[in-house]
Amino acid sequence: MTKPVTRRHLVVTLAAPAVLAVLVGCAATGGAVVSAEDDQAALLARSKAYWALIQKNDRVSAWAYEEMSKDPSATLEGYLKRGGITFDAVEVRGVRAIEGDRATVNVWMRYSLPLLRLKKQEAATEDEWRRIDGVWHHVQRRSVMFPTAQ
Template sequence: MHSTQPSLPRRALTGAFLSLAAAALVGCASAPAGLAKPNADTSPDALLKRAQAYWDLVKANDNLGAWAYEAQSKDPRWSLEGYLKKGGITYSHIKVLGVKSVEGSAGVVDIEMTYSAPLQRIKDQQVRTDDQWELIDGIWYHSLRRSGMFLR
């Protein structure tokens, strides 16, 4: 009796081929960090829209929604749980004033805000500051300012 199933070596080769093809497709679909995908919008307007959406979520205290805009969300060393534990700062006013610069995969947005940190007994502090953004896989992500005091 003749079997309609492929022989074991043929099935193994077919499986290996499908695995390689899937790996090649995945490799083609993801660009290295910092490089834009061909259809990505890396313009200052795209950065401005992302920054406004991010700060709207922060002001609304929607940390779960804001996480999707954080560069940390793309770093396996960070977790959503850790991000949600940060906090203690509330914002009563946030205004995205405009894009100051875009150079390669780095962007800077000019913002003004009024914030409070009740645990530190800081209330209604007004500040105008540079907000750092970075381009990851063709999308702008909010980037924490690095400080010597707070190393990753």
């Protein structure tokens, strides 16, 4: 003998797929935490790759990591002229903050300024990065003496 279909049975049967869709949607938004972790990992990886190139003095390859490489008025030749610092050691120590498309990364470095005969100077700095078209790019610090210089 078959049971008659009740209103409650009908609502539960029809509502189950809707409830499942809502639960799957909630689980997907929980992925934002994983996405933030992935974003931080991508920034760290890109920052480490950039600083490894800088330490090897491969500024031609490092150009692709620079924010200014996306500026049509900036040139590789102009970027290469900004040298003068040699890096003996660089250590990317972690992401300090990510706020939208801007981020800061903690970097420790030991460097020399051969033209000034300064050797083995050490500094810890907050390195600025900017996301452009979904990819993190290093932001060149402006000169303290010439803030409008590129």
